[in-house]
Amino acid sequence: MELTLNDDQVQFLDTIRRFLGNRAGVEMRHAPTLERRRETWAALAELGLQGVAVPVELGGFSGTPEDIAVIAFELGREPVGTPRYENIVLAARLLGKGSGDAVAEMLGRLVTGDLRPAIAAYERPTCFDLAKSTTRISKADGGYVVNGDKLAVVDGDDANMLLVVGKMEEGGDLAVLAINPASVGVTISPHHLADFTPAANIRFENAFVSEAMLLVSGADASEQLQDCLDEALVILCASTVGSLERAIERTREYLAIREQFGQPLGQFQALQHEVADLFIETNDARSMVYRAMSALHEGREESRRAAAACKVKVMTAARAVTGQALHLHGGIGFTAEYPIGHHFRRAFVDEKLLGDNEYHLERFMAPSGDEAVERAA
Amino acid sequence: MKLAYSDEDRAFQKEIRLFFAQELSPEIATKEERQGHLRRIDYADWQRKLAERGWAAPNWPKEYGGTGWSPVQRHIWEVEYGRACAPEISVIAIGLVGPVICRFGSEDQKARYLDPMLRGDIFFCQGFSEPQAGSDLANVGTRAVRDGDDYVISGQKIWTSHAPDADYMVCLCRTNMDVKPQAGLSMLIVPMDAPGLTVRPIETIDDAPSVSEVFLDEVRVPASELIGEEDKAWTYAKFLLNTERTHNAYIGILRRYVDRLKRAADRTIGYRRKLAMLEIDVDALEWSVLRVLDAAEGPGTAASASALKVSASELLLRAGELEMEQLGLAALPVTPHGENIASYDGFRSQFMYWRAASIFGGANEIQRSIIWGSLS
Numbered sequence: 159m160e161l162t163l164n165d166d167q168v169q170f171l172d173t174i175r176r177f178l179g180n181r182a183g184v185e186m187r188h189a190p191t192l193e194r195r196r197e198t199w200a201a202l203a204e205l206g207l208q209g210v211a212v213p214v215e216l217g218g219f220s221g222t223p224e225d226i227a228v229i230a231f232e233l234g235r236e237p238v239g240t241p242r243y244e245n246i247v248l249a250a251r252l253l254g255k256g257s258g259d260a261v262a263e264m265l266g267r268l269v270t271g272d273l274r275p276a277i278a279a280y281e282r283p284t285c286f287d288l289a290k291s292t293t294r295i296s297k298a299d300g301g302y303v304v305n306g307d308k309l310a311v312v313d314g315d316d317a318n319m320l321l322v323v324g325k326m327e328e329g330g331d332l333a334v335l336a337i338n339p340a341s342v343g344v345t346i347s348p349h350h351l352a353d354f355t356p357a358a359n360i361r362f363e364n365a366f367v368s369e370a371m372l373l374v375s376g377a378d379a380s381e382q383l384q385d386c387l388d389e390a391l392v393i394l395c396a397s398t399v400g401s402l403e404r405a406i407e408r409t410r411e412y413l414a415i416r417e418q419f420g421q422p423l424g425q426f427q428a429l430q431h432e433v434a435d436l437f438i439e440t441n442d443a444r445s446m447v448y449r450a451m452s453a454l455h456e457g458r459e460e461s462r463r464a465a466a467a468c469k470v471k472v473m474t475a476a477r478a479v480t481g482q483a484l485h486l487h488g489g490i491g492f493t494a495e496y497p498i499g500h501h502f503r504r505a506f507v508d509e510k511l512l513g514d515n516e517y518h519l520e521r522f523m524a525p526s527g528d529e530a531v532e533r534a535a
Numbered sequence: 536m537k538l539a540y541s542d543e544d545r546a547f548q549k550e551i552r553l554f555f556a557q558e559l560s561p562e563i564a565t566k567e568e569r570q571g572h573l574r575r576i577d578y579a580d581w582q583r584k585l586a587e588r589g590w591a592a593p594n595w596p597k598e599y600g601g602t603g604w605s606p607v608q609r610h611i612w613e614v615e616y617g618r619a620c621a622p623e624i625s626v627i628a629i630g631l632v633g634p635v636i637c638r639f640g641s642e643d644q645k646a647r648y649l650d651p652m653l654r655g656d657i658f659f660c661q662g663f664s665e666p667q668a669g670s671d672l673a674n675v676g677t678r679a680v681r682d683g684d685d686y687v688i689s690g691q692k693i694w695t696s697h698a699p700d701a702d703y704m705v706c707l708c709r710t711n712m713d714v715k716p717q718a719g720l721s722m723l724i725v726p727m728d729a730p731g732l733t734v735r736p737i738e739t740i741d742d743a744p745s746v747s748e749v750f751l752d753e754v755r756v757p758a759s760e761l762i763g764e765e766d767k768a769w770t771y772a773k774f775l776l777n778t779e780r781t782h783n784a785y786i787g788i789l790r791r792y793v794d795r796l797k798r799a800a801d802r803t804i805g806y807r808r809k810l811a812m813l814e815i816d817v818d819a820l821e822w823s824v825l826r827v828l829d830a831a832e833g834p835g836t837a838a839s840a841s842a843l844k845v846s847a848s849e850l851l852l853r854a855g856e857l858e859m860e861q862l863g864l865a866a867l868p869v870t871p872h873g874e875n876i877a878s879y880d881g882f883r884s885q886f887m888y889w890r891a892a893s894i895f896g897g898a899n900e901i902q903r904s905i906i907w908g909s910l911s
Contacts (some may be wrong), residue, residue: 159544159607160537161829167536224536410910424911427904434903437910438842445822446815448538452822455539467815523811 203271211250234400237504249275256373276317286513293324314358315348388465476505582655617787639763660701679708741887780840792854838909841902848892855886
C-alpha cells in the first residue's frame with residue numbers, strides 16, 4: 159500500500175491544475191454552451207485524460223482506480239463546466255467489456271475525444287436498482303431492438319454514443335448495448351440538471367442495434383455492470399470530495415474578507431468552529447473514498463459494501479458541508495453569482511446520480527453472503 | 536497512490552491474529568470487553584508476552600524496543616488489537632513517557648526506565664492537568680524549585696488516570712515564573728511513594744476507578760529526574776502530540792463496538808439504520824487514522840489528527856448509546872465495579888466513561904481551534 163502519489167499521479171495532478179487554472183473566471187451563471195463543452199472535451203483528450211481508463215494497447219493508460227480518483231478529486235474542485243469524469247470512466251469500462259473491432263475502434267475514439275458517450279441507465283425517479291429495469295431488449299434480425307425510457311442521462315443531449323442498460327426479453331438477464339443516438343427510434347429531450355450538468359431524457363422505440371454492439375450480457379451481466387458502476391460511483395465521490403475541499407477554502411477566504419461588527423467574520427470563534435466541523439466531515443469523506451478504492455481491489459462482497467458505504471458517507475457529508483458553507487457566506491451565498499452556491503447545487507445533484515443515499519444504505523445493510531445463509535437457516 | 540493491501544500486509548495481519556488467538560487469555564479479553572478499566576495486575580502476564588515478542592511498544596523507535604513497523608502495519612496492529620479485546624498496557628509509560636525519554640531523556644534515564652516500562656515492571660501515571668490548567672494547560676501552577684541537587688515540588692494534579700497503580704508520575708511543573716507561561720514548564724519523574732505525595736481517587740459517573748487527584752506537598756526529587764532541559768517541557772508536549780497523534784482515535788475499540796453490536800439481535804429498522812451509519816462512519820475513521828499515521832509532520836497533519844479526536848469521541852458516544860438501547864432495562868442495575876462480570880454493568884460503565892472522551896486529551900473545542908488555525 160502506498161498513500162502518497164506516484165510520478166504519474168503527480169503529473170496528472172499538475173496537468174489538471176494547469177487546465178483548471180487556464181479556465182479561471184469561467185462564466186458560471188449558465189449552463190456551458192455546446193461550443194464550450196466540445197472545446198473542454200477536446201482539451202481533456204489533448205491532455206490525455208479521456209483515455210486514462212482505456213487499455214494501453216488501445217492508446218489509453220490502463221489507469222488504476224487510484225490514478226483515476228486523483229484526477230477526479232482535482233476536477234471536482236471546480237463544480238461548473240467540468241465534465242463528469244465518472245461517466246468517461248464508466249464508458250471506458252463498459253466498452254472494455256465488449257469485443258470485436260468495432261468496440262476497439264470506439265475505445266480508440268474515446269481516447270482522442272472523438273467519442274462523446276452517455277450512459278442511459280435509470281428510468282424512474284427513485285428506483286436505482288437496475289435489476290428492475292423496464293427497458294426491453296429483444297432479438298431481431300442481425301441484432302437487437304430496444305424499447306424504454308431513460309431519465310436524466312448525463313451528457314445525453316450531445317452524445318454520439320449511448321450506452322443503454324436494459325433487460326433481455328429472452329431470459330431476463332441485464333445487458334448493456336451501445337446505440338448511435340442518431341438511430342431511428344431514438345428521441346432525445348435535452349435539458350440541464352440543477353448544477354448545469356447537461357443531460358437529456360431519452361426514449362427508445364424499436365431502436366435497432368447490431369449484434370457487435372452488445373457489450374455486456376449473460377447470467378453474470380448484472381454483476382459485471384455493478385463492478386463498473388461501483389468504480390464509477392467511487393470516482394463520482396472523489397470529485398464530490400474535491401468540491402467540498404474547495405468549498406471549505408472558499409468559505410475560509412470569505413470569512414477573512416467579510417467584516418461585521420467591526421472585524422472579519424473569521425475572528426468569531428463560533429464561526430471558526432463551524433468551519434472546523436466542515437473540515438472534519440470532509441476529511442473523513444476523503445478517507446472513505448480511499449477505503450472504497452482499496453476495496454475495489456478485493457472481492458465483490460467487500461467492494462460492493464464499501465462502494466455503497468462510500469456513497470452514503472460522502473453524500474451525507476456533501477449535503478452538510480455545502481449547506482453550511484453556503485450559510486457561512488450569508489446572503490451572498492444565496493446568489494447565483496457567487497461560487498459557493500454552485501458547490502451546493504453540485505452536491506445536490508451528485509447525491510442522486512448513480513443511486514441516492516436511501517438506495518445505497520439499503521445495499522449496505524443487505525445481509526452479506528454468509529449472513530444471508532445464516533438467516534435463511 | 537496504491538491502496539490495495541499487499542500480500543505482506545495480509546500475512547502480517549494473519550500473524551498477529553494468530554498471536555492474539557494463542558497468547559491472549561480469554562479471561563482477560565472478556566474482562567477487557569465486559570468490564571474495562573483493567574488494573575495492572577490483570578494484564579501483567581499479557582504485557583510480559585508482548586514484551587517477549589518485542590511488540591510491547593510499536594510506537595517507540597526500534598533501537599529502544601520499538602517494532603520498526605510501517606504505518607500500515609501499525610494501523611493493522613491497532614485495529615486487530617482492539618478487535619481481539621486485548622487490554623491496553625501501561626498506557627502512560629508506553630504511550631507518553633517512553634517516547635519522550637527515548638527522544639529527550641538522559642542515558643541514565645533510558646537505562647533505568649525504558650526496559651522495565653516495556654516489561655511492565657514499572658508503571659507510570661500522568662500529572663499534567665490541574666484544577667486551573669485543564670484545556671489551558673500552559674497555566675500549570677505546580678511549582679518545582681531547585682534546591683541543591685533536588686527539586687522541591689508543591690501543587691495539585693487532577694484527572695490523573697491509573698494513579699493508584701503507578702510507581703511514578705511524570706509531572707508537568709512550573710520552573711520559571713519570569714517568562715511566558717509555555718516557556719517556564721519542565722517535566723519531572725516523581726516516585727509515587729515520595730514523602731509529601733498523596734493520591735485521592737475521584738468518584739466518577741462511570742462508577743469505575745478511573746481518575747484521581749494527586750497532591751504534592753514539598754515533594755523532593757533528585758535533579759537527575761528532570762527529563763531533558765529545564766523550561767523545555769512545552770516543546771516535549773508538542774513532540775508527543777505529533778508522535779502520538781492517532782492515540783485518541785480509539786479505532787480498535789470502535790471496531791470492537793461495531794463487531795459486538797452487529798452480533799447482537801436485530802432490533803427495529805430504525806436501530807439497524809443507526810448501526811449501519813455508525814459502521815460507515817467507523818469505516819471512514821479507520822482510513823483517516825491510516826492517513827494520519829502515514830502523513831509527514833505539518834499543519835495539515837495536525838488538523839487531521841485533531842479531526843480524528845473529535846470524530847472518534849463522537850463515534851464512541853454513538854456506539855455506547857446504541858449499546859444502551861440494545862440492553863434496555865438490563866443496563867440499569869448497578870453492582871460494585873468488577874464484581875459481576877456477567878452483568879451489563881461494564882458496558883454501561885464504558886458508555887458513561889466515553890462522556891469524558893470529548894473532554895480529555897484537549898477538549899473538542901481546542902481541537903476545532905487547532906483545525907481552524909491550520910486552515911488560515
